[in-house]
Amino acid sequence: MKTLCFLPLLATAVVGQSASNCRCLYNDPCWPSEDEFSQLQSNLSQPLIRPVPPASPCYPADDPSGNCTEVLQNAGDGRWLADQAGAMQSMNYQSFILPNGTIEACYVNASLGFPCEQGSIPPIGVDALSAEDIQAAVAFASQHNLRVVIKNTGHDLLGRSMARDAFMIWTHHLKNITYNPAFVPEGAPENETYDALTLQAGVQWFEAYDAAEANGRMLIGGVTNGGSVGSAGGWLLGGGHSAFSPQHGLGVDNVVQFTVVVASGEHLTANAHINPDLFWALRGGGGGTYGVVTSVTYRTHEVTPxxxxxxxxxxxxxxxxxxxxxxxxxxxxxxxxxxxxxxxxxxxxxxxxxxxxxxxxxxxxxxxxxxxxxxxxxxxxxxxxxxxxxxxxxxxxxYQVLFGAEPSFAPxxxxxxxxxxxxxxxxxxxxxxxxxxxxxxxxxxxxxxxxxxxxxxxxxxxxxxxxxxxxxxxxxxxxxxxxxxxxxxxxxxxxxxxxxxxxxxxxxxxxxxxxxxxxxxxxxxxxxTFFGDHYERLESIKATYDPKDLFIVAEGVGSERWDASLNCKV
The missing domain is CATH 3.40.462.20 (Vanillyl-alcohol Oxidase; Chain A, domain 3)
Incomplete structure (x- = not known):
């Protein structure tokens, strides 16, 4: 695949930042200037995003902006939350507890009397619509030694797609779906074919299931109300289970190919024939750890009663x-x-x-x-x-009968x-x-x-x-x-x-x-507990594709080298 010409810049930047043991965070003196963000913008297909708490239209409580009704109506809708760059499905991960016990948050219930604050939501990020957008974001983050979070739908139950004062790469709008009944992985012999769906990183399960059904096939995927979980992100990279896994295996058992932007800026293919070590690690080694996945190709199955x-x-x-x-x-x-x-x-x-x-x-x-x-x-x-x-x-x-609709919960x-x-x-x-x-x-x-x-x-x-x-x-x-x-x-x-x-x-x-x-x-x-006797090999593969630990998440491979905030090496 084509690689953008960011590599010389990356090499210089990494050397320049090697003396620092900590990431550069928002409001630090090293944080990029508006001119530098403007330069990043010139390499992107979309404007930079400035994520805010999803409940922010409800503040101040006595003079809402006009969108608070939408917030109150949709705060229990996983699909709506997934469409907000600043939203997590577990809202505590939008908040931040300071060392003195003070909580910075922005609650849906504005009548509680707390101010609306940014909490753990990154102040700026890239709304990726292409692999090139992600390459530009990775290059910029590397150049400026930024704390990076990769976010799609915000379903992560350990809060790994949020981090206070960080830089967000938002993959939610990568929505292309391609069906191929005779898919041949890159580098494979022509007779190695799969009845397959290729899903870009932002495709959610409700969209993937619609596509599989339209082609008379079945996919192994997540089972949640409304199907709002991402089909090509953390769900899969951690293993990905389904009520139908006893019949057809886990999500990782059904993947035949990934494409991924790694820390060097390269856009790689990973399968059993090309970069097989990365393919091995991506199938269960955890999200947000080896790079930014741009697409996944799944084998499909015959529909059975x-x-x-x-x-x-x-x-x-x-x-x-x-x-x-x-x-x-x-x-x-x-x-x-x-x-x-x-x-x-x-x-x-x-x-x-x-x-x-x-x-x-x-x-x-x-x-x-x-x-x-x-x-x-x-x-x-x-x-x-x-x-x-x-x-x-x-x-x-x-699925449509039991899980097709989002539940209604109090916010x-x-x-x-x-x-x-x-x-x-x-x-x-x-x-x-x-x-x-x-x-x-x-x-x-x-x-x-x-x-x-x-x-x-x-x-x-x-x-x-x-x-x-x-x-x-x-x-x-x-x-x-x-x-x-x-x-x-x-x-x-x-x-x-x-x-x-x-x-x-x-x-x-x-x-x-x-x-x-x-x-x-x-x-x-x-x-x-999470990786068993595979941990040493996973660490070795991470060192190959992410030698400077650009991609670090809570309890992910390599995170033990960082402090509790994941901002400074120990």
Whole structure:
């Protein structure tokens, strides 16, 4: 691919900045001047962006700008939030807690009486519409030793696409989609073909699924309300799971090619034939770490029937959910072996199970799941429980019915952190112990049943993905939400509770792994927990393509060389 003529400038700039151990941040004396930003602008296809908090039209509270109504109507809409350069889906990552405990934020609820402040939102960035825009942004950031964040939709649950006083590369408007039923990866023999979709970095799953459906095919992708998660960014680079992963593998198992702008400014292709080391690292080595992905090519699959299995019940005591979860964990290994997938969501008063049985007859599914249905109804009581089976022609209509629309939430529930673990079959075999632990958690527990079967059949060393995925049977996540306006001490108390829950999770499988996209910022050994024995090789590959650590994210490869702010080397 063509490389723009930024390399001599880059080489000079890196040498000039090598004496500094810290990034240049907004308001530092080294921050680029407006003239220098104007020079950058001359190399871009779009005006520079100045991200602001999405709620800023609501301030001052007694004299809104006129757009506050739009904010209030859409604050729960993931697609709308994704369209705002300054928005995160977990709004706490827009905020910033100062060392003295003061919080800089801009809350949707302006009546709380706090000022609207920039918080962790970068003050300037590039709205990329081409690989050349990204190359110009990377060159500029390298020249000025800027802290870089790469952002698409803002779904990152560890806040890695925001950083205070940083420089943003926004890939959200790279929207091209190309279908090719006989795609040949670059450098591959002509007989190596794939029925494939190539998605640019800004394509979201609702757009990708529409394209796959229009071509009579199915894609393995994220399952969220409204499909607002990006299809070619952090979801994939961390592994990418789906309710249909037991049938067709994880996202990284379905990728045949990437294109990516690396720190040198080169726009590279990475696949099994060209830059295979980078291809290995990008499949599970984490987003925001090796470069800026510009496109991904996925293999597609034949559309097959789906049976949807739904279970809902309310309960009055932890004993009820303990018994039901214990039974679920007891039967799940057999279901997983048959490529069942789905999600269990439970709190201290409710249980929701959304499961899929792909390419099976209704009679077979009914025979398999009926004993569990009966167990739920006997344990929770028929008045408090409901169960159902529904036939769908394929993934797309199932997704449209269950997840096609965005949920309506009050705007103050979007502060969120999670902790998680991957659990292998052996942990589920002690199903009573696992169920008792889950029932005692304060926070909501989500169990994505997205491992086993096809996921377990891939060589653990075939790619950079955490090898723990290949022996995992379930992924378990504890999630804490909190309202806007809490003090720093109150937020830290929630974080302490999550740490305690994480310790319980770890105790169920000491030394186990976790999924780095839905995980904790409090890991004591993230290198092992997120990457297993692949970490050393991932570090080596990063050193090849990003020797100056231009791309650093929280708990990402190489981040241990930086301080807690990720602004200064230690």
């Amino acid at each position: 789906v049976i949807s299995v739904l279970v809902n019940f309310n309960f009055s005591s932890p004993a009820v959910v303990t018994d039901v979860l214990s039974e679920l964990f007891r039967i799940w290994p057999n279901l997983s072996d048959a490529a069942w997938g789905g999600y269990t969501i439970t709190t201290r008063s409710t249980y929701t199970g959304i499961y899929v049985a792909p390419n099976m007859s209704l009679a077979d599914v009914n025979a398999t799941i009926s004993p569990f249905f009966q167990f739920v109804q006997q344990t929770a009581g028929p008045a408090n429980s409901s169960t159902s089976l529904t036939e769908f022609d394929g993934f797309f209509p199932w 103050n529930v979007f502060n969120r952190e999670v902790v998680s673990r991957l659990y292998p079959r052996e942990v589920l075999e002690d199903h009573e112990r696992l169920a008792a632990a889950v029932a005692n958690f304060t926070d909501q527990i989500t169990i994505p049943h997205v491992a086993g079967a096809a996921v377990s059949k891939v060589d653990p060393d075939a790619m950079g993905l955490n090898p723990a995925w290949r022996s995992a049977m379930i992924h378990m996540v504890a999630r804490a939400n909190w309202a806007d306006g809490l003090t720093a001490d109150e937020i830290h108390s929630i974080e302490d509770r999550l740490r305690d829950e994480l310790a319980v999770m770890e105790g169920l499988n000491p030394g186990g792994g976790a999924y780095l996209n839905e995980a904790s910022l409090y890991e004591l050994d993230f290198q092992k």
